[in-house]
Amino acid sequence: xxxxxxxxxxxxxxxxxxxxxxxxxxxxxxxxxxxxxxxxxxxxxxxxxxxxxxxxxxxxxxxxxxxxxxxxxxxxxxxxxxxxxxxxxxxxxxxxxxxxxxxxxxxxxxxx
Amino acid sequence: xxxxxxxxxxxxxxxxxxxxxxxxxxxxxxxxxxxxxxxxxxxxxxxxxxxxxxxxxxxxxxxxxxxxxxxxxxxxxxxxxxxxxxxxxxxxxxxxxxxxxxxxxxxxxxxxxxxxxxxxxxxxxxxxxxxxxxxxxxxxxxxxxxxxxxxxxxxxxxxxxxxxxxxxxxxxxxxxxxxxxxxxxxxxxxxxxxxxxxxxxxxxxxxxxxxxxxxxxxxxxxxxxxxxxxxxxxxxxxxxxxxxxxxxxxxxxxxxxxxxxxxxxxxxxxxxxxxxxxxxxxxxxxxxxxxxxxxxxxxxxxxxxxxxxxxxxxxxxxxxxxxxxxxxxxxxxxxxxxxxxxxxxxxxxxxxxxxxxxxxxxxxxxxxxxxxxxxxxxxxxxxxxxxxxxxxxxxxxxxxxxxxxxxxxxxxxxxxxxxxxxxxxxxxxxx
Numbered sequence: 001x002x003x004x005x006x007x008x009x010x011x012x013x014x015x016x017x018x019x020x021x022x023x024x025x026x027x028x029x030x031x032x033x034x035x036x037x038x039x040x041x042x043x044x045x046x047x048x049x050x051x052x053x054x055x056x057x058x059x060x061x062x063x064x065x066x067x068x069x070x071x072x073x074x075x076x077x078x079x080x081x082x083x084x085x086x087x088x089x090x091x092x093x094x095x096x097x098x099x100x101x102x103x104x105x106x107x108x109x110x111x112x
Numbered sequence: 113x114x115x116x117x118x119x120x121x122x123x124x125x126x127x128x129x130x131x132x133x134x135x136x137x138x139x140x141x142x143x144x145x146x147x148x149x150x151x152x153x154x155x156x157x158x159x160x161x162x163x164x165x166x167x168x169x170x171x172x173x174x175x176x177x178x179x180x181x182x183x184x185x186x187x188x189x190x191x192x193x194x195x196x197x198x199x200x201x202x203x204x205x206x207x208x209x210x211x212x213x214x215x216x217x218x219x220x221x222x223x224x225x226x227x228x229x230x231x232x233x234x235x236x237x238x239x240x241x242x243x244x245x246x247x248x249x250x251x252x253x254x255x256x257x258x259x260x261x262x263x264x265x266x267x268x269x270x271x272x273x274x275x276x277x278x279x280x281x282x283x284x285x286x287x288x289x290x291x292x293x294x295x296x297x298x299x300x301x302x303x304x305x306x307x308x309x310x311x312x313x314x315x316x317x318x319x320x321x322x323x324x325x326x327x328x329x330x331x332x333x334x335x336x337x338x339x340x341x342x343x344x345x346x347x348x349x350x351x352x353x354x355x356x357x358x359x360x361x362x363x364x365x366x367x368x369x370x371x372x373x374x375x376x377x378x379x380x381x382x383x384x385x386x387x388x389x390x391x392x393x394x395x396x397x398x399x400x401x402x403x404x405x406x407x408x409x410x411x412x413x414x415x416x417x418x419x420x421x422x423x424x425x426x427x428x429x430x431x432x433x434x435x436x437x438x439x440x441x442x443x444x445x446x447x448x449x450x451x452x453x454x455x456x457x458x459x460x461x462x463x464x465x466x467x468x469x470x471x472x473x474x475x476x477x478x479x480x481x482x483x484x485x486x487x488x489x490x491x492x493x494x495x496x497x498x499x500x501x502x503x504x505x506x507x508x509x510x511x512x513x514x515x516x517x518x519x520x521x522x523x524x525x526x527x528x529x530x531x532x533x534x535x536x537x538x539x540x541x542x543x
Contacts, residue, residue, distance in 0.1 A: 045379045046383070047386070047426075048379065048422070048426050
């Protein structure tokens, strides 16, 4: 099993979510995040004083999938999240040892 | 003289509007600080409403507007309790057909907002009890006497006038408080910013406003309330109030546009904080002038105030004092400009109580009087505030401890936090 983590532009969340549901994904976890990559931050001006804001608001989306589906789902996310401009985010996968569904106690791929 | 119900209704309404300016100021200031100190910032205004109202009843109104001492410097030392009869009419250089208590209520609201304005200079770092004590002392030795100098036109019986304030008697034109309120609060703000020193991390870490919508809300409330402040100062529902009302509107509009123009040219963006700040700068500048100039002049005064104040707010970085929310740049500079502007734009054609300024062929006479008033109020306020400030600093301390400031003054001074960010932060149980 794999955990796919995607860092997205907040306004692309709906597109990615719809694409994942269309690809058969039935659950996900989304959290607010902030950070920067090559895009860096931006500058804001208050009463003439400039502030550099390094950390840009982002959304972190996490999905658990079977090993066989991982590559395809990553492609779905990348396709839906892209705008072609700097700051589109990143997607990565990590291997997961165990998954348990709390309600039934099912383990492994059955719990996904 | 018979009581006028129209005049009385307008001044009662104006009093309520001027009171609303102080919570409005609390929103304006509260939005400009960081999330960890918004409640403390707003509480500095709220406690001022509490303290000054009480002092006003006990002795404040007598000290500012009493006439029995017949002194140009203060009204009267007396524990009055404001126990006049409901039918007593206002006498301030002449009889007005409104009850004395209505005049006292209206002037109270000015006495409240003036010290509240100062709090912006010392955001995020002021010990709450010390602020409360400061407000009581400052009102007593600075605001109440200065209000007497500027606003007390004396008790007129027949042709005899007793107890006229010093600057009122010298011919200073300050319709609604350019000197007594704004120069006064601005100079005091500068003094306290010096006494308390810079915030931890000033110019190193980001201190950007945490909620601009709150600032906009506050600016809107201030703008609305300011019609009571300026037009209410006519003490009647009449043409003078109409002139003050119109000038208040157009000067504020001019300043808003002026400030945004500077930003657009200098930084490339017109900001919402700039719009709010420009509006306040215009309101400040037109305050002394609102009933002495024609509306076209009000636009000019406002427009130039917007430009001047937007440039003045950067001075603190050059001089290295942390006037956190620009009380000096907006209120001191705007108040000085508005007061002096009457020397140029003053016109006896729009108001026969006024005097012609330079542009109307009146010569430099009025400008000299205005400069004198500004200088006296600014110097008195700055020096006395420095003394009060250092006295508090050396005894009970004026500033919170460093860890309180870093961790957040809301939590440490008030045991509250303004915002609930996530459902998990709701945790804990009642004791």
